Amino acid sequence: MNSKNPTPAVTAKATISGAEQSLEPLKLGTRLRQFRKQRDWTLEEASRRTGLARSTLSKIENDQMSPTFDVVQKLVKGLEIDIPQLFTKSNLPQNIGRRALTRHGEGTPHPTATYEHELLCTEISNKRMIPFKSVIRARDITEFGELVRHNGEEFLYVLEGAMTFYSEFYEPVSLSAGDSLYYDSGMGHACVSTSPEDAVIIWISTPNSH
């Protein structure tokens, strides 16, 4: 991002702040000013890029008015900021510098009828990815009442054994150790082991946004 970060040494323990989910009014104006300044743009420049009047921009930045949605869109386009960033309270709120380690076999067990999950790195929450290691117990697609589906995306990497990935829109595909797969988990899906030993995979899921 910004270029002046010496940071050669590795020091200081982290100060991990707890997860905060407050509902503050969200200072849009201040935020926008940050972005503009960051890019070293003048109001004039910003006006040129967004197609909005200097005065309008000024008022917005000073929280003297609430822009309409299409103005917000012009802002976002023109100032090249992405919206989530705009809405998410502050840039580096709670998650700065946090870290979680899980030793081999030390994850949180979470067995189901068809999978034997081991949740990894659970001590931090609000993650953008949910990692786990799973033993695939299922041996036949019929063991799943219906295919699993939940909004989001998933990635899996086969650690041991062999398995078949069934999904709603594709033919079943066989995977073995070292193969990987990325898919939309909103599409119905299920895994079954095909090797003598149950297959073991690393599975990463994005948290479902509803």
Add this chain to the structure above:
Amino acid sequence: MNSKNPTPAVTAKATISGAEQSLEPLKLGTRLRQFRKQRDWTLEEASRRTGLARSTLSKIENDQMSPTFDVVQKLVKGLEIDIPQLFTKSNLPQNIGRRALTRHGEGTPHPTATYEHELLCTEISNKRMIPFKSVIRARDITEFGELVRHNGEEFLYVLEGAMTFYSEFYEPVSLSAGDSLYYDSGMGHACVSTSPEDAVIIWISTPNSH
């Protein structure tokens, strides 16, 4: 999400549409209506929850006006929708049912001075996670001019060998096969191999929102 999805069989090949990043006006209204209907709420109900007038909601949903920013915020809060979801163009636009498979060793090579990356599942873009498999060539922290940092989060799982994870806010930590680590990648970080053979890891990164 909605409950009536029989989907027992596994049929039909997918129609994977290409990555589209168009700059459409973004049908906010239609979108909102979707959300409201999904929850089976009446305009009255929505009005109660958001504190906005029924009429206002109606007009917004019918794209008859562009709501102000603070109204948008009330909507987001009241209708319990999260923003990325709202702004990311349509819920099931292009990404529905897409899938990518990468066979063992068939990823896209991407060598650097310190790592030997193999990008996985690259044929689909706009992913919410970027997976790769990496051989850690670095043998000493000094090989990194300065620690790597980029907004987002990362997860890694050690496949083979042993390594040490250096970071800005923590003491170095040693990992070996089977261990996993989740961290904020905005915090400076770097990996070095410590085993006779170079360590190999699965690495998943979230795309940097700037």
Add this chain to the structure above:
DNA sequence: GAAATAAGTTTCCTATAAGAAATATTTGAT
């Protein structure tokens, strides 16, 4: 340090967003 230029703010006006109430439409009973 004064004049000139550039950056930011305020004023004023017109277009439009937001709420209240009236009207229209849909849904569901009998």
Add this chain to the structure above:
DNA sequence: ATCAAATATTTCTTATAGGAAACTTATTTC
């Protein structure tokens, strides 16, 4: 089908957003 209740849309009014230009406040330049 008919009526009634519920739900959605339209009208009407007022409060306010957004642009043009005047004004004020930094920054240069000489």
